[in-house]
Amino acid sequence: MFKYMKPALAAAAVVLALSGCGNAAASSPAGQASANAPEGLTTSGKLTLCIDPEYAPLEYYANGSGGDIAGFDADAARALAKHWGVEAKFEVTTFDGLMPGLQTRRCDAIFGGLYMSQARLQVADAAPVMKAGPTIVASPANVDKFKTPLDLCGHSVAAQAASSNAARITSLKDECKQAGKDEPRLTEYPKTAETVLAVINGKSDALIETNVAAAYMASQNEGKLAVASKIFPADTTFGVFTRKNNTLTPALAQALKDLQKDGTLAKIATDNKLEASIVDVG
Structure with a gap:
C-alpha cells in the first residue's frame, strides 16, 4: 500500500x-x-x-x-x-x-x-x-478401473507436456515392469484442454492431472469425465x-x-x- x-x-x-x-x-x-x-x-x-x-x-x-x-x-x-x-x-x-x-x-x-x-x-x-496432488480423470464407464497407480499399467495416459504429472507416468513404467505388467503409454500435449479431448475422443484411456484442476475438468464435462479419487497422495x-x-x-x-x-x-x-x-x- x-x-x-x-x-x-x-x-x-x-x-x-x-x-x-x-x-x-x-x-x-x-x-x-x-x-x-x-x-x-x-x-x-x-x-x-x-x-x-x-x-x-x-x-x-x-x-x-x-x-x-x-x-x-x-x-x-x-x-x-x-x-x-x-x-x-x-x-x-x-x-x-x-x-x-x-x-x-x-x-x-x-x-x-x-x-x-x-x-x-x-x-x-x-x-x-x-x-x-495428482489424480486420474477418465470416462465415467472406465473410472472405476483406476484405484491404484499400478492400475494405469498397460493403459494409454495423456498428460500436459513438460509437467510433473507426465514425469510421474514415466517413472511408473519401471514399477509396472517390476510388477510384470505392461508399461503405461504416455502421450504429452502442449495444453491441458488437449488432454481432456484425448480422453473424450477415446485417444487415451485416462489423463493425469492435479486434483485442483481435475474436479474442474469433470464439472465442465459432466457425463463425459469423472475423477478417480485417492490414487496418489496429496504430497x-x-x-x-x-x-x-x-x-x-x-x-x-x-x-x-x-x-x-x-x-x-x-x-x-x-x-x-x-x-x-x-x-x-x-
Missing part, C-alpha cells in the same frame, strides 16, 4: 489504471516505485508474472480465449502486487515456456501452477503457496518461482505469509471454488 497520500486527481488516475475484473492490483504512477515495492523487480512499479492461462481453476481466460485472466493464481498474483503497491502485469506463455521466460527476465516470477520439484529448484527459487506443493538467489525471493515468501495471515488467500481460494485449506505457504 502507499505510505503517503496523493492529491485527489492523482488518486483517481490510479483507480482508473487498475486492471482486471474489479480485482486488480493497486499500482504506482508509471515509472515510480511504491515505497512497499521490494528490490529486484525487472520494471519499476510493476510485478511481471509469467503465466499460461490454460489451467482452470488456477489460471484461465475468463471468456475462454482472451482478455482478462481469471483463477486462483491470477487473483493471488494481483493481491500480491496490491500488497506491494505495484501493478500486476501478465506475460502469457506456454506451460513449457514458463521457466525459460523467468530465466530470460521476461518476468519477475511464475505464479502459474508449477510444482516445487527438485529439478525446478535446482534452477530457480520458490515459495510454497498450495498443497495438492505436492505448488510454488511461486523466482530466479535463483534473487533479492525478490525472501520478499515474495513473506508477502505470501502476510496474505495468508490476513485471510486474503483463503478468500481467493473459496472464490475460485477451492477449499481454503488447500492454501499452504509453509
Whole structure:
C-alpha cells in the first residue's frame, strides 16, 4: 500500500489504471516505485508474472480465449502486487515456456501452477503457496478401473507436456515392469484442454492431472469425465518461482505469509471454488 497520500486527481488516475475484473492490483504512477515495492523487480512499479492461462481453476481466460485472466493464481498474483503497491502485469506463455521466460527476465516470477520439484529448484527459487496432488480423470464407464497407480499399467495416459504429472507416468513404467505388467503409454500435449479431448475422443484411456484442476475438468464435462479419487497422495506443493538467489525471493515468501495471515488467500481460494485449506505457504 502507499505510505503517503496523493492529491485527489492523482488518486483517481490510479483507480482508473487498475486492471482486471474489479480485482486488480493497486499500482504506482508509471515509472515510480511504491515505497512497499521490494528490490529486484525487472520494471519499476510493476510485478511481471509469467503465466499460461490454460489451467482452470488456477489460471484461465475468463471468456475462454482472451482478455482478462481469471483463477486462483491470477487473483493471488494481483493481491500480491496490491500488497506491494505495484501493478500486476501478465506475460502469457506456454506451460513449457514458463521457466525459460523467468530465466530470460521476461518476468519477475511464475505464479502459474508449477510444482516445487527438485529439478525446478535446482534452477530457480520458490515459495510454497498450495498443497495438492495428482489424480486420474477418465470416462465415467472406465473410472472405476483406476484405484491404484499400478492400475494405469498397460493403459494409454495423456498428460500436459513438460509437467510433473507426465514425469510421474514415466517413472511408473519401471514399477509396472517390476510388477510384470505392461508399461503405461504416455502421450504429452502442449495444453491441458488437449488432454481432456484425448480422453473424450477415446485417444487415451485416462489423463493425469492435479486434483485442483481435475474436479474442474469433470464439472465442465459432466457425463463425459469423472475423477478417480485417492490414487496418489496429496504430497505436492505448488510454488511461486523466482530466479535463483534473487533479492525478490525472501520478499515474495513473506508477502505470501502476510496474505495468508490476513485471510486474503483463503478468500481467493473459496472464490475460485477451492477449499481454503488447500492454501499452504509453509
